[in-house]
Every structure is written in structure tokens, then in C-alpha cells.
Amino acid sequence: IGSIMSLTHVENTGAAFSILSGNAVLLLAITGVCVVIGLVYMVRHKDAHWTMHAALSLIISGGVSNMIDRALKGSVTDMFDFHFWPVFNIADIAVCVGCGLLIIYVLFEDKDNG
Numbered sequence: 001i002g003s004i005m006s007l008t009h010v011e012n013t014g015a016a017f018s019i020l021s022g023n024a025v026l027l028l029a030i031t032g033v034c035v036v037i038g039l040v041y042m043v044r045h046k047d048a049h050w051t052m053h054a055a056l057s058l059i060i061s062g063g064v065s066n067m068i069d070r071a072l073k074g075s076v077t078d079m080f081d082f083h084f085w086p087v088f089n090i091a092d093i094a095v096c097v098g099c100g101l102l103i104i105y106v107l108f109e110d111k112d113n114g
Helices: 026-046 050-073 091-109
Strands: 005-011 075-082
Touching: 026 050, 050 075, 050 091
Parallel strands: none
Antiparallel strands: 005 075
């Protein structure tokens, strides 16, 4: 789409903004721990508002998607390039939208949040 966005093939061996590039094992371990924590939290809070379940589902699915890429290839394939931001992929979008929903849940729906 010209000057607004383009599709660019990037193999990212790091996390967001290429942090920890070349540390696939560490990134797999961190993501794996976060996925397990998210799943355990969801199971223990089955009666929570739907926003919490949607948020954690998006975060977990994005994390697992990037984990699969990283485990199979040692890198994550990024493709959306808006020229003013680092190139990213659909899994990154899921994680970011999930984090936004989680913030909304914590601010407005979490009854334990005092």
C-alpha cells in the first residue's frame, strides 16, 4: 500500500524490537512459562469476565504461534511493515490486542482489584 504499509519478509531471531536476538532457547523457555501461567490462571478463574478469557486466549495463542515458528526455524517470520514501527506478524497482533483487553479487564472488571 505504497507509503503507508508494505509486506516485508523478516526472520526475527529475537523478541519484540529484536531484543535477545539469537537466544531462541531462552525465548522459548520464557514464552513456555508464560503460556503455562496463563493457562493455569484461566483454569483457576473459570467464572471470570469474558474479557479475561479473551485476553489470555489471544496472548497464549500468539505466544504459542511464535513458539512454534521459533522451535521449528529458530526465528519468527514477520511481515507487516508500517515504515515507522518494527516489522511484525499476526501473532504479535494477537498478543498486543490480548494485552489491551487484559488492561481493560483489570481496570474495569476484576473484582479482586480493589
